[in-house]
Amino acid sequence: MRKIPLLLLTVLSLVVLSACGKGTVKEQTKEVDGVNVSKDNVVGYPQLSPKVADNEEVVVMNTTLGQIKLKLFPDIAPKAVENFLTHAKEGYYEGVIFHRVMDEFMIQGGDPTGTGAGGESIYGDSFEDEFSDSVFHLRGALSMANGGPNTNGSQFFIVQKTEVDEAALNQEKPLVYSDEIREAYENMGGTPHLDHSHTVFGQVIEGMDTVDKIAKAKAKETRPIEDIIIESIEILTEK
Template structure:
């Protein structure tokens, strides 16, 4: 069995194209797993909320984070004007390439998100996942996906996964490798020029 998260999109499925000054990142969205997070992201994208916004926090071998119009990591809000609750699903995890909600604690989701860039998982975490097992949210398929792809399992059930990059991980890697300064902020702006919501062809 293959995880739905790692499957290619189907023709006609809605996807997001994050157009950056480093290239395009194409993402499958998972409304069945995180309906509010997807609605929030799609509506912000279609309203131009993310146009010209930076990836303000970039950490090589970890993740790239954006979605704050202030560019500080402290700004941004949801389409409802307030924080919304976490949506966790045992079938969706913070694998390499996952698009997940950034937050400052439980149920504090706003407009910020990150893409996991880490390409491996420490053996210690694999052991912990095996010990936790399916009842702990880590099926054999999930553990296998982490072993194959990499990712950040310690963020599972803390940051809701609502999408997965299926094309453009080379762009994510390039962004993750830019020079950064204080607070992991890129020295030269990494800009999301636009996020388009389109049907996959």
């Protein structure tokens, strides 16, 4: 598949940001202001294994285009995982659409207003970012959408990009990629320019074909012409 030049990828990212306002996938900055990147919750690289560890949660997202099975990382992003699971248990996401889809980038949902400007966290206000050097925006990553640092609400996105540009891996960041993660990006694809700009709190372990279907849906600008709906989110007990 043809690689998308880094400049075009950046433009696409900025389109998402400007079109959505609150709750959008935001462009990576070179510095992370006011956020401490955690060094205490390193648990290896859980995204690189399809197995489910004892400390991970598993959910199945049922959509009108198929199922997406994800494992969540409460040890790495406890507030994001609690927020997502509580909303799921209370049916907050049921009937909510994927309001923004971009093939070779990501799919975004979690806003009950369907506008991309709504949604609230379970904490009553926006909550802080939870960054880690254990998780990354690899293809299949589940991450919090935001409108800037520490503005997490209910919206989330799943990375769908199939390839990665070398320039994106080499740009200045608040972290240095290990050989293992660099290889993972090269083999899996992803959006490294979003690392340490959004909170990664899960990973697709089954159903990337569904993610691809959603990303490739016909859209007007970035909104699907026909609604793609989250019918339910089941919380499994695969411990």
